Amino acid sequence: MDKLLAILVDGTIYASWLFLVAAGLTLVFGVLNLLNMAHGNLYAVGAYAAATAVTMFLGREPAALQAMVTLVGVAVLVAIVVGPALERGILRLFYGRDEVVMMLATYALFLMMEDLIKLIWGVNPLYASQAYQVFGNVNIGKLPYVGYDFAIVAVAIVVGVGIWFWMNRSRFGRIVLAVIHDREICDALGVNVVRVFVVSFSIAVFLAALGGALTAPMISVQPGIGVNVILLSFAVVIIGGLGSIEGAAIGALMVGFSRAAAVHLAPVAELFIVYLVMAAVLFFRPEGLFKREQLRKI
Numbered sequence: 001m002d003k004l005l006a007i008l009v010d011g012t013i014y015a016s017w018l019f020l021v022a023a024g025l026t027l028v029f030g031v032l033n034l035l036n037m038a039h040g041n042l043y044a045v046g047a048y049a050a051a052t053a054v055t056m057f058l059g060r061e062p063a064a065l066q067a068m069v070t071l072v073g074v075a076v077l078v079a080i081v082v083g084p085a086l087e088r089g090i091l092r093l094f095y096g097r098d099e100v101v102m103m104l105a106t107y108a109l110f111l112m113m114e115d116l117i118k119l120i121w122g123v124n125p126l127y128a129s130q131a132y133q134v135f136g137n138v139n140i141g142k143l144p145y146v147g148y149d150f151a152i153v154a155v156a157i158v159v160g161v162g163i164w165f166w167m168n169r170s171r172f173g174r175i176v177l178a179v180i181h182d183r184e185i186c187d188a189l190g191v192n193v194v195r196v197f198v199v200s201f202s203i204a205v206f207l208a209a210l211g212g213a214l215t216a217p218m219i220s221v222q223p224g225i226g227v228n229v230i231l232l233s234f235a236v237v238i239i240g241g242l243g244s245i246e247g248a249a250i251g252a253l254m255v256g257f258s259r260a261a262a263v264h265l266a267p268v269a270e271l272f273i274v275y276l277v278m279a280a281v282l283f284f285r286p287e288g289l290f291k292r293e294q295l296r297k298i
Helices: 002-032 039-057 064-089 099-121 147-169 171-181 183-188 193-218 225-240 245-265 267-284
Strands: 137-140 143-146
Touching: 002 039, 002 143, 002 147, 002 171, 002 193, 002 225, 002 245, 039 064, 039 099, 039 193, 039 225, 064 147, 064 193, 137 147, 143 147, 147 171, 147 193, 147 245, 171 183, 171 193, 183 193, 193 225, 225 245, 225 267, 245 267
Parallel strands: none
Antiparallel strands: 137 143
């Protein structure tokens, strides 16, 4: 019973973190029709910026609210600065081209950002552990957990609900959905598609940076941390269906629970269980669990 409880709790925590990053990746694909290979670097920038901010502005024992506001604020700042710069400065040059060309462009961006991160922050690891300790410990049954992990779960729930309401209940969100279905008609009707692209990409950058910022207190922030993240994020969005926020949530839960089960029941399977789940889903549903509807143009 304790092992089952551990799988459920660990899987939920891992899925929450993964959803934050994967949601941004699937949002970019849905709106811009772009599979962003550099998404993991945006996660890394958020982690590095958060570690720097925690070191500079927080003392040894900051308040929990102060720590969380700092981490979220860093993600917002990264989105404001990096999002429009990348979208307007680089990505817009490749809109309308073949999907392979766009993917190669983002891969080139991935390589450049890897070196740029090293130039700015160096190659030595950074730490922000003081933000991890301020939430105390939580006991679930006989299992002790760090309270910070459940703060990430709460943030993921708030973000997921917020994205859903933004996409389905706000005026701008409905415009985004219209652009997803047919950007040419929206452009002809006078919709500012450029603005939709910039805002949507900036929100995706915020989600990636938020995932990195919230992870920074739990790890040593060092070069290469974005590579594994982008692989896992791709697995999540492929399982859920490219362009589907709901699919990203379900995919993250499937990956989280399967990985947690492997860790507790068969540790040797941890490295490939995620991709085994992805292969099983694609075998029965090649388009993912939530296929995005596409219009046929005659």
